[in-house]
Amino acid sequence: MPSPSLLLRDRGLRATSNRRQILDLLGSRASHLSAAEVYDALRRTGERVDPATVYRTLEVLTEVGLAHVVDGPGPKRYGDGSEPHHHAVCRQCGAVKDLPLRGLADAARHIEELTGLRPDASGALLFHGLCGACSL
């Protein structure tokens, strides 16, 4: 795994402290994080950061493929940009789980043929339902 600084510079982005830390954070967490959660986590480490920068950084990381977004109820959630994968999202609390399924690639291709919608590089399929905690 290349260093955060290299990952950034390879895509024409400056390797600032904020960006390196956010990249680290997304890579180290199993769960997906909202912008607010990223902000809180960075501040807890003593980093001087502004919410606006967190939003801008998450956006630019997503654009260059170092992160990915998952839409759902509440705020958007962000995950790292490593291997493409699919997601399961709780319709109530917005929690996101990764789905390491290859099988769905066929379904995705099928959909592309039908609709002309070009699949994302990042996880293309989203599964909606109620997570364990919310279905009690």
Next chain:
Amino acid sequence: MPSPSLLLRDRGLRATSNRRQILDLLGSRASHLSAAEVYDALRRTGERVDPATVYRTLEVLTEVGLAHVVDGPGPKRYGDGSEPHHHAVCRQCGAVKDLPLRGLADAARHIEELTGLRPDASGALLFHGLCGACSL
């Protein structure tokens, strides 16, 4: 197809003018509509409505299964509550297309076994990508 009034009363909801019109609107449009679009459409017909009522109505219709929500970039989009189906969402403009695919039900079941996430009655799978207009 039962009348809007009946659909509503069967679920314990009062059949108000707003609700009937919103229900009609969702049923008559092929595309999915944002709350703002629903509001505009109603006002154009001369109906006296408030945005807050549109939001409340769309929420309650979704709760009782007469409508369904699709999360994506920008505002939430709402569609009718008829047969369960899947969706394709443009990551850029948020446009929603229906996918009348039965085949994906297998994928959904597979995911449920793996994650314990219980599938929605409404379309459970979301496909993300760029629509024709946005990929130019």
Next chain:
DNA sequence: ATTGGTGCAAATCCTTTGCAATAGC
């Protein structure tokens, strides 16, 4: 030195909520 990034503050977009008035049953 240049230019991309950042903090700060303000603005915007989308949505929810409290409450008195109204309309469905």
Next chain:
DNA sequence: GCTATTGCAAAGGATTTGCACCAAT
């Protein structure tokens, strides 16, 4: 008549933007 539903106004959460300063290359 009782109570769900509405309009209005105000608040709230999430995100974006303008701009002067700062820092990575």
